[in-house]
Amino acid sequence: MRQEHEHSTGLVRQARRPASFTPREDEILQLIWNGYQNRQIANRLNISVKTVEAHRATMMKKVRVHNTALLLTAAIKAGMIRVLREQ
Numbered sequence: 001m002r003q004e005h006e007h008s009t010g011l012v013r014q015a016r017r018p019a020s021f022t023p024r025e026d027e028i029l030q031l032i033w034n035g036y037q038n039r040q041i042a043n044r045l046n047i048s049v050k051t052v053e054a055h056r057a058t059m060m061k062k063v064r065v066h067n068t069a070l071l072l073t074a075a076i077k078a079g080m081i082r083v084l085r086e087q
Contacts, residue, residue: 021059021080028055033072033081 021029024045031041038056042049060066063074075081 021062025055025059026080028052029059029071029075029080032056032068033075 027045028041031044036044038049038052041047041052045052056068056071060068060071063071063078065071065074072081076083
């Protein structure tokens, strides 16, 4: 599903839905959501920190964002992360 957004120029651009992530990217995304840092993710998944960084960069490129906060926001909006609210 695409949504239209109006820019300050008056042009309307369609927002793209984030591309799907690989199972490993999904796993790393969930660990990021749970507060793990790159080194902790690498240790937990038995991969290098550079590999974690590469996965994170690929995910950000897929959703066209430049920081982790926006990556998580895009993932929540796309339904890739479930946010459980405390009652």
